[in-house]
Amino acid sequence: MENQNIEWKESWRDEYLKWICGFANAQGGVLEVGRNDKGEIVQLQNAKKLLEELPNKIRTTMGIIADVNLHSEADKEYISIKVASHYNAISYRGKYYYRTGSTNQELTGYALDELLLGKYGKTWDSVPVTKISVDDFYNDTFDIFRKKAVSSKRLTPEDVECDNLELLQALNLTEREYLLKAAVLSFHHNPERWCLGCYVKIGYFENDADILYQDEINGSLITIPDRVMDTIYTKYFKGLIRYEGIQRIDEYPMPREALREAILNAVVHRSYETGNPIQIRVYDDKVYVYNCARLPVGITEKDLQNANKSAPYNPLIANAFFRSGQIEAWGRGIEKIKAACLADNLPEPEFKISSTEFMICFHIRNNNKAIAERTNANGKNIVPNKGTANGTINLDDNTCRLLEAISDNPVITYDKLSELLCMPRRTVSREVKKLQNNGLIEREGAKKNGKWIVK
Numbered sequence: 001m002e003n004q005n006i007e008w009k010e011s012w013r014d015e016y017l018k019w020i021c022g023f024a025n026a027q028g029g030v031l032e033v034g035r036n037d038k039g040e041i042v043q044l045q046n047a048k049k050l051l052e053e054l055p056n057k058i059r060t061t062m063g064i065i066a067d068v069n070l071h072s073e074a075d076k077e078y079i080s081i082k083v084a085s086h087y088n089a090i091s092y093r094g095k096y097y098y099r100t101g102s103t104n105q106e107l108t109g110y111a112l113d114e115l116l117l118g119k120y121g122k123t124w125d126s127v128p129v130t131k132i133s134v135d136d137f138y139n140d141t142f143d144i145f146r147k148k149a150v151s152s153k154r155l156t157p158e159d160v161e162c163d164n165l166e167l168l169q170a171l172n173l174t175e176r177e178y179l180l181k182a183a184v185l186s187f188h189h190n191p192e193r194w195c196l197g198c199y200v201k202i203g204y205f206e207n208d209a210d211i212l213y214q215d216e217i218n219g220s221l222i223t224i225p226d227r228v229m230d231t232i233y234t235k236y237f238k239g240l241i242r243y244e245g246i247q248r249i250d251e252y253p254m255p256r257e258a259l260r261e262a263i264l265n266a267v268v269h270r271s272y273e274t275g276n277p278i279q280i281r282v283y284d285d286k287v288y289v290y291n292c293a294r295l296p297v298g299i300t301e302k303d304l305q306n307a308n309k310s311a312p313y314n315p316l317i318a319n320a321f322f323r324s325g326q327i328e329a330w331g332r333g334i335e336k337i338k339a340a341c342l343a344d345n346l347p348e349p350e351f352k353i354s355s356t357e358f359m360i361c362f363h364i365r366n367n368n369k370a371i372a373e374r375t376n377a378n379g380k381n382i383v384p385n386k387g388t389a390n391g392t393i394n395l396d397d398n399t400c401r402l403l404e405a406i407s408d409n410p411v412i413t414y415d416k417l418s419e420l421l422c423m424p425r426r427t428v429s430r431e432v433k434k435l436q437n438n439g440l441i442e443r444e445g446a447k448k449n450g451k452w453i454v455k
Contacts, residue, residue: 002037002102005029010036012050012079017061018106020083021092022099024064025107025115026087029099034078047077062090089119100355110273114294124186124273125314128178129194134165138189141220145187145324148222152325171320182316186221187270196275200228200267204236204282209244221317222324225263228280229256236282238367241404243454248407253364254287258340258349259331262360265333266291268321269313269358285366293358399424402431403454406441410451448449 002008005027011031023029034044044050051070052261058066058081067082089096095108096115107115110124117123121428142164150322160167164187168174173183185191191198198221203214215235217228233239239250253444266278266289274292281288294313312318321327338348341362401421406412414432418425435441442453 002039004099004101007031007102008035008037008039008101009033009102010042011044012059017057017092018095018097019099019104020058020066021062021090022097022104023083024086024090025096025119026061026085026099028083031083032078033081033083034076041073041078041395043076044078045192049081050079054079062092064090069409087119089116110271123313123315124271125180125182125316126175126183128175129181129184130178131180131182132188132194134168134179137164137187137200139164141187141189143220145222145320148324148326154323154325155425171309171314171316173320180316182314182320186269186317186320189219192218195272198272199275200224200263200278200280202228202231202236202280202282207283221267222320222326224267225260225326229260232259232280240367240370248404251365251367253367254346254362255340255344258337258344258362259287259289261333261337261340262289262362264321264327266293266358268318268327269293270314271356271375285364287362287364289361289362290357290359292356294356301389328415398427399431399434402428403440404436406432406435406452407454410453412452 001283006029007023009016009031010033016031016033019031023031033050034041034047036042047070051068053064054068058064058068064083064086066084069080069082071078071080073176096112098105098107098111114124117127145167146155146160149160150157159170162170165174168179168183168187171183173180173186182193184194185198188194199219200217201214202217204212206212215231217224217231219227231254233252237252237254239252242249242251263278263280269291270278271292271294276292278291279288281290318327318329322329327333334351337360341348346365347363349363350361352361398421402417402423405417405420409416412420414425414428417423417428417432421428421433432441436443440455442455444450444453
């Protein structure tokens with residue numbers, strides 16, 4: 001049956017030279033003339049004439065040699081044209097074609113750029129950039145990189161004790177006197193001068209149509225993941241506070257390690273030539289992380305769902321992130337995301353993967369709903385308390401603030417509580433008594449030298 005390497009045609013038309021061009025630019029293949037769509041041999045007219053003409057047509061239009069043979073089966077003749085994969089890009093009448101799956105596609109734009117670069121052992125991020133030097137960079141990102149690399153032990157202090165240009169050279173981000181695109185995107189403070197859409201857009205959505213607020217995170221790629229995480233966890237997520245003894249625990253809608261891995265994957269493996277930013281859409285109960293991406297050659301959508309070897313689309317950018325300790329080099333990103341969600345009692349995320357896009361949908365805890373449920377009709381917070389008959393006790397905002405202050409500082413005095421919380425000392429005394437009566441705190445030791453114990 002027809003597949004990536006086999007194509008059948010009942011008769012010959014010169015437009016089928018496009019298919020030969022597509023095979024030459026891909027993994028090679030065979031075009032058989034004289035077979036129908038079911039693979040059945042039909043009688044091919046003028047087979048011997050085609051046997052003489054086709055090699056010349058292929059050579060004159062594309063400059064390549066194909067193996068053209070005449071076959072006979074059940075007294076019916078057909079021709080096979082075997083095309084090898086070529087190291088250089090092949091064009092047919094000034095246009096480039098590529099065989100993918102069972103289709104033949106004309107390449108334009110960044111898809112054509114990718115083909116041309118790949119044929120010469122280049123990637124998009126390895127292209128030199130003119131009219132820029134390391135003096136045009138701020139030092140901030142280099143300092144952050146050095147600190148991360150040494151902290152992760154991917155590089156030693158001696159490795160990073162060099163100037164910024166030498167550091168870029170050690171990371172293979174230069175070519176002769178030029179800096180590469182990977183250097184500009186990873187370390188320059190304003191990479192959008194050379195790559196449009198080189199940023200992350202975050203939005204909080206009430207529903208698919210209504211956005212409540214949004215942010216754009218710009219700058220060098222090395223610094224973007226940390227700043228995206230800080231923005232989401234301080235502005236977009238609400239943490240539920242609970243206590244284990246005197247330890248305060250903030251429970252967020254989803255685990256940090258899962259979201260961080262998704263953001264790193266998007267930043268490192270994104271197809272930057274499209275000009276579209278990475279998009280993160282936050283809802284009450286879900287988070288979407290979307291980016292334009294290109295699957296590595298030989299890697300299928302199914303492969304990405306399982307542990308797989310690492311084949312980064314931007315290998316130089318990926319190496320910089322690896323040396324900084326932010327990513328691994330084992331292709332385990334999706335597995336780590338799934339494991340982190342399951343460990344946090346959340347369902348596995350959903351993935352939408354194609355040859356041009358990569359999207360993850362996280363199903364998160366709806367903390368907004370949980371906070372609303374914790375608030376009763378008169379606006380009081382409901383705080384867990386195992387010592388009561390029904391498992392909860394109603395505390396107003398002042399009492400909650402008082403409990404938090406005592407947890408942070410068990411030896412705090414009434415006067416200090418009054419000053420810290422802007423409450424009259426009499427109110428502090430009354431609220432502390434309420435906490436004691438409800439069994440939430442108890443006093444250990446003398447009034448002056450004792451301490452509070454949060455139960």
